[in-house]
Structure formats: structure tokens, C-alpha cells
Amino acid sequence: MKASPLLLLTALLALAFTLASSLVTQADGWSRRDKSDNIFGMMFGDGRKLFANQFFTMADVYFHSGYYPSIYDRGGKDSEIVETSHGHTDTPDDEIKEDFFGKPKDWVDAFGRHFRIVSHTHLDRGTEREILPWLRLAADLDPQKTETYTVGAFFLSEHLHQTNEAEAFLREGLRNNPDNCEILFALGRLYNESAHDITRARNVWELGVRKFLLLPSADQKENKIVFDELAVNLARLEDKAGNYGQAINWFHAAQRVSPDPGALQQQIDVLQKKLDALVPVVPGKLY
């Protein structure tokens, strides 16, 4: 029996189409790929986290306009965009510490410095936006890296005044890390400082505290700085709102994890005085 090639081709195409239409619904469940919510997850699997770290570092490189140590210059440099997002500013001592080039080692090194960026500067006056593409890529590659969201949101809201974008980025982080109290803290800070919405800030921070208390004790120890920030900020918020008793309670909670409980005690004492100064309203005689 001799079949015509055209007929054979048509039959094969028909078979391929039939199989494809019947299998397409089942194929989705065959692999774990459907669980990756972006193209990077499909392409790189867990290896994408390595790239995410690299892109996060690129954001720090951009923040320093290229003045950045290579792996040969100095190891273990802390990411300064993370420190900045926690309110750290460089002191003159820090500047000296971060002169990672040191004195020229020889004439090759000395002459080569004409062609390298050798001054330590940070992006400012809106140019901080240049770090954002790398943070976006880092978030796409590793959605579980929470620092990416908190740092990105900090620069978006504090430096670029894009509050809505910052909130959307944090919300995305929260969707990917629903129990993360660090993101909840950042979200609360955004509501409190940028949107001046004290009620939402309080709700989000209190949710953060509840999530923190649900963590295993080992994780609580590791993240105690977040609890400290949550409790102290809740205390300040209650102080501003005039709820001095509640503020004192939060400062007491913060004292349990704070590296400097003495400083918090001073604030408690001030609040206690404010509380004592409040004259209780006693109903007077009507007649």
C-alpha cells in the first residue's frame, strides 16, 4: 500500500491538532512550571535567585554611581541602599571606612585610577530613580527577597514621592510573602509618613506584630529588629494620637528586644508624665 505524502502530511497535522486540543487542558498540571508566576521562574528555576542578588547589588552600584568594590577590593560590604532605607546616613568615619581603594599600590594602579570612578557619592535630587530597574528585575527573579520591596518602596516614596507606586510595590511583595512583618512595617510607614493615614498605619503595624508573634521562636530572634521598629513606631503613633497609655505599652514591648532599652525608658518616663498630667474629668454638680 502506497500512501501519498500529501495525504500523510494532512493526517499527521490533523492528529497533532486533535492531540493538542485534547491535551492542552491537562498539560498545565503536568509540571511545576505553572507555579512560576513569571518568565524568569520558567527559564531559570531556583537559579534565578543568584541573578536576583546580582541585580540587587547592581542597584547598590548605581546608587554609588559606579564607585563600588569588586570582589577583589573588599569582601562583605553591606548594601548601602538597605542601610539608607533604614534611615542610616554616612558619617565621616563611614566615608573613611568605605575608601576601599586605599592608596595606589603601584604606578599601574595609580595611573589606572584616572579611568575609574574614585569618589564616593550617592544618587540624589531624583536621580535615585536609576536604581529602580534593577530592583524591579530582582523582585521578578526572586519574589521572596523582601528587602527588594522595602528598599524599592522607600526610594519611591521618600525620594521620588511616588506613593502610589511604592504602595503597589509593597502590596506585590505582600502577595508574594503574605506573612512578612518587614513588608508590613514598610507599608505602615508609608501610610503614616507619606499618606498621613494613621488608622491604616496602626492597623498594618498591629497586623505586623501579630504576624511576628506567630513566627517560630528562632525566627523571632532573627527578626527582633523588625519587632523593635514595629513596636517603637506604634508607640510614637499612639503618642501622637494622644493614647499615652497605649504608647507606654508599646514602648514596654519594644524594650524586650531593643538593643538600648534605657533610651526607651526615658521616653516611657516622658509619656508617664504626660499621662499623669491629664486631669481626670470629674462630673460636677448640676444643681
Add this chain to the structure above:
Amino acid sequence: MNKIIALAGVVIKELYRRKDFYVLFVLTALLTVAAGAVNFFHDDKIVRYVKDICLLLIWVSALVIAIVTTARQIPAEREARTIFPLLAKPVSRGQVIAGKFLGCWLATGVALLVFYFFFAVITGSREHLWPWAVYFQAAWMQWVMLAIVIAMVVLGSIYFAAPSSTSTISFIVVVGILGIGSHLKVIALQQPEPMQFILTAIYFLMPHLEWFDLRDFVVYDQSLVSWSALALATGYAAVWTGIFLMLAWLGFRRKNLTT
């Protein structure tokens, strides 16, 4: 000199007849435009990552053009046996080396000019700034560095058996120097003797191609590099180019072209 220029002219014609440059340029343009079209956080003023990607592509493309074009020059002449009528013109072997070098270098320069013009148009359209002096310094230093690379590849093409091996070895050497050239001494100091001595000797004896990479100055909007340092670097590149061409000529002078 006329013979050298005539030889160089043939090489330049070869570059624009071949598809290498066009393919690399279209690829660079496509990737840059695609990267530039991405919107991050609805902020259309973000531009540095586009500059970074575009300049990286320009560096890769220019290296590919320079190395691949140069590596095949002399072997192709030998394989097609056109080297014999060429040498019978009469053209000396030294002139062949000089002509091939000059042609490849000028051809790469023309390609660089097109690439940097594209770069200026793309980045200027986004940030509305054209720091021509910085662009000139970056392009000049890259072109000067490519002179060393091309001379090195000419030398390689005399000694290595095939253009593919010349290209591969040249890529490894160039990327190695660009990657760890400035850190080699730090690495050397962490090694035991005699490795420490060997690496330190290589550090001082190798051409420091990494000096010529001014991409960071363009990407991060830095001020100009001092013109005197630029002139000294150009002199340094001229010396290294001369050394490689001299070695190539010494090798080619004694080379048996019939085998």
C-alpha cells in the same frame, strides 16, 4: 605608505560587504530599543540602564568585529593563495602586516562611529542631553584599545593554525585582561611563590586594556577624564600596538607561506 593605504582600503571594503557588522548593529539596536521600551514604575526618566546595556552591546560587538575580521585576514590570503600575487606587486611583508592592521582598525573605527551615533541618538532622545566630549573620550579610548587588540590578533594569526583558534584565544585574553587586569596584583599577593612572582610579572608586562573602558563615566554622568591622562593612555596604546605589530612582522618575515 600608498601600498599600506591601498591594502587597508580592501579590508574596509570587505567589512561593509560582509554581514557581520550589519547583524551586530541590528542586534544591538533591537536589544537597546527593547530595553528602552520597558517602563519601570511608570517613570519615563530612567535612562542609565539603557545606556549601560547599549554600551555593553557596543563593546561586545566592536570586539567581535575587530577580532573576527582581523583573525581571518592573513589566513584567508594564504588559503586563497592571493598572498603570492600580493607579495609580487611588489609589497613587502611588513607592508602587508601594516595594511591589514590599518584596514581592520579603520574599519572598526567606522563601525564604532555608527554605534556611538546610534547610542547618542537613543540616550539623547530620553534624557535630552548630549555630552559629546564624554562620548568622544569613551569612543576614542575604545578605538585606541581596539588598536592593541587588533595588533595582538594580527600577531596571533601569524602563529596560530586557524582563524577560529586565533579568535577564541584572543577573546579569552582580552576578556581576561578586562575582567581581572587591574586586580591581578591583589590576586598575586595572595599566592605562594613562585606563582606570586609570575602573576606580578604578568601584571606589569601585560597591556592594561581595562584603562580604556570609560563606560562608567558615560553611564553615571561623570565629569571628563583629564586630557593629559587620555593622551598618555593613547601613547601607551601606541607602544603596545607597535610591539605586537613588530612581533607579527618578525614572525611573518620568516613564515613559509607555501605550507
